[in-house]
Amino acid sequence: MITEKIARQASEAIDSRLRAAKFIRTALNHVFPDHWSFMLGEIALYSFMILVVTGTYLALFFHASSAKVIYNGSYHALDGQKVSVAYRSVLNICFDVPAGLLVRQMHHWAALIFLWAILAHMARIFLTAAYRKPREMNWLIGLTLLVLALVNGFFGYSMLDDLLSGTGLRIGYAILISIPLVGPWLAFLFMGGTVPNPATLPRMFALHIFLVPGLITALLGLHLFMIWRQLHTNYPGPKRTNRTIVGSRLWPAYTGKSIGLLLLVFGVIAGLGAFFQIDPVWTYGPYDPASTMAGAQPDWYLGWVEGALRLFPGVNLRLGHWLIPEIFFPAVLMPSLLFLFLYSWPFTEKLFSKDTGDQNVLRLPYEQPFLTAGGAGLFIFLLVLLVSGGDDFLALAVGGSVVEIRTILRIVVLIAPPCAAVLTYFICVRVMRRKALRTRMTSPEASAEAAAPDEMALEPRPPVDVHELTPGGE
C-alpha cells in the first residue's frame, strides 16, 4: 500500500531527527470524549484564531493616532468634518479597503463569539465540577483568559475614536480613577492623563494587538498542554471510570470533526460579518468631548458592569478627608469579589468535599444541588445586571419611566438570585430522587453504582510504572 509506505517513510524521517515515534503514536491515539459540551472550548479557541487572522489584516490599515484631520474620503456624509486620524483610518477600512468592512465586522463578531464561547465553556466546567483535582490550575488559567478577553474586547472597541468608544473610554477612566489611594496614579499611568489625551490611543493599540494577545496565546498553549497531559474528563457512563477515558481517537474521527468545526465557526462568523451590521461607527460620528450618544451601550460581555453602575445607589462615602467614589463599589469591588470567588472556588470547595485523589468523571449538575443552585443564582444575578444595563431601552419598551424600572430592578437583583438558587436546589433534588428511583427499579447493580459514585475515587492507584524511573522512559 502506497499510504503505508509514505507514512512509514515520513515517520522514520521525523523520528530519526526528533525521536518522535512514540509521541506520534500517542498523539494519533489520543482519545477525545464525544459530547457536544466539549466543543465549547474548541469554539473559543477557533474564534481566537479568527481574531488573530482578521486582527492582523485590520492592524495593517489602522492608525492609532488622535491627531485631528479634515475628513475627505468616500463616506460623503462626513466630508469636511474634523476627525481623528484613527477614526479616518477606520472609515477607510470600512469604505475603501477591499473586503475591509467584511473583515472588520468579522473581527467584532468573532470577539463576541469568543466571549460567549468562553463563558459557556466555563459554565459547563463549573456545573460539572470539572475544576477538581488535578485540573485546578487549568481553571485558574481559564479564568485569567476570560479576564484578558474581557479587557481586550474593551480595548478593541475603544480604539476607534468614534462617539461611542469615546464615551466608553470616559467611563473606563472614571472606574480606574475611583480606586482608593492608587486610582489617580493608575489612571494617569495607563491613559497618560485625564481623558481624552493623545497618549491613550497608541497605548491601547499596543496592548490590544501585542501584549494581551501575546499573553492569551501563551496561556492558551499552557491550557491546551495541560488538557493534553491530563486527558479530558468523561461524563459518567458505562466504562467511564476515574482510570479510563472513553471517546474517539484523534486520528481520524476527531481530526475530521474538529477541523470541520473550525471551518464552520469561521464560516458562521463570515456570514455574520456579511449580513449583520455591527458597530457602524460612521453613523455614530467622530468623538467629540462635548457630546454623548444617547443610549450608549457597551458590548454585551461588559453589560453586567454597566448594569451595576446604573443600579448602585449614589452613596457618598468619605473616610475623613478621603472619598470613596460611588462608582468604585459596582465597577471595581463587585467584579473583584466575583472573580476572587471564582478563582478561589476549587480550593474553597475542597474544604467541604470529601473528594480525594484525581477526579476524572464529571458530576452531573443535578448530582450536586448546592453547586448548581449557586451557579444558577450567579447566572440570574449577572443576567439581571445585564438587563439593567439597558434599563432606558426597557423603560421605552414597556412604557414606564426609567426611575420606576430602576427601582423594580434594584429589588429584583437582590431577590431573584436567591429565589433562583432555592428553586434550582429543589429541582435538582427532585431529579436526583427520580433517577435513583428509576435505576433501583431497573437493576440492583446499577443502583448500587449510582448511589456511590465516589467509591471510584477511592480506588487504589495502579502499581507504579517502572519505566517512569528509568531515564528517557517517557
Add this chain to the structure above:
Amino acid sequence: MTDDGKQRKSGLTAFLDLCRETLELGGKTLDFLSTAMRQMQAPRRPPEPLAKSGRSEDRELETEAQIQRRERIGTGLVICFFLLAVLGGIGFLIAYWSGRNNTQVLGGSLALFLCGMGITLVLWARLLVVQKEAVEQRHPLQSSPLAQKVAAKAFCDGAHDIRRRRLLAWMGVGGAGLFGAMVLSLLRSLGMSPDKSLYSRIWKGGQRLVTSDGKPLSLSSLETGSMVTVFPEDQIGAERAQTILVRVKEHLLQLPSERAGWAPSGYVAYSRVCTHAGCPVGEFEAEQSILLCPCHQSTFDVLRAAAPTGGPAARPLPQLPLYADADGTLRAGGGFTAPPGPGFWGIS
C-alpha cells in the same frame, strides 16, 4: 637523549599498532563480506511483525452492512456539500476581483465556502469513517514517591555544588530589587504624576463665558428655560472645561446663602462633566429644572446647586460663580467649586 629514544620507541609502537589494526580491519571486512554473502543466499526472513498500534481493542459501533449503506449515502452528501463550497469559493474570487467590494456578496460567498467545507468534513468524519469507541487507561499523573524523591534529590545535589550560597542569594535579591527599581522608573515616562491637572478648577476669575464658536455671552443671550454649553475663552472645546449655562426664573432658585450672588438675572453655570462616570450631562429638562446625564440617567437639580436627585450620582455638579460686568457680559467669578469630573480618592 632519553626523550629522543622514547619518541622513537613510541613511533615504533605506533607503527606496529597501525599494522595490527590494518590486519584486524581486513579480517573484519572479510567476516562482514562472508556473512553478507551467506545472508544473500539464505531465504529472506519474514518481516518482524509490527507491535500493536494500541487501538486493537476499539469497539466498532456498527455492523459492516450498516457501514456500507451509510457509505453510499455519505458519498453523495459529501460531494454535494463540497460542490456548494466550490461554488462559494468561485463566487468569492469573482466578487473580489470584480472590484465591487460588496460586503454581503464577499462575506456570503466566503461563508458558503467555509461552511460547505466544514459540513463536508464533519459529514466525512461521521459517515465515511468507521465509528469506533476507544477506551484507554489513564496513566496516573503522579509519579512514584521514589521518582519524586529522585527529582528533588537532583535539585539538591546540584545546589550542594554551589559554594557561598548565601552570598548568591543576597546578590540575587539585590540585583532583582535594583532591576525592579529600574523598570519601575521607566514606567514614570508613561505619565506625569496626577496632582496638577486633576485638582485644577479650570476657570480663572474674570474670564468671559464663550460658546464653542468663541462668541461671548451677555445677560440678554438666553431666554428663561434654555441652556447653552460654554467654555473659558482659552480652553474652547476642552473636555474638562465644558460648562453648562442655564437661565431659570430667579425667584425659584434655592442656592445656599454663600452662593446667593452667583446667579445674575437667573443665569447659573455648572460643570457639564458628570460626577458619576464622566459623561457630558447633556440634557436639560426645563419643566422640572433638571439636568440629565444620558449615560446612567443621573439627574441634578438646577435650582438647588445641581444637587443629585436621582440615579447613581452621589455628588453635585461643581458650580461656577458668575457675574455680569458693566456691559452685561457674563464672566466667571472664580474657579468651579470643586475639580470637575468623576470622583477620586483625594478630591475635596
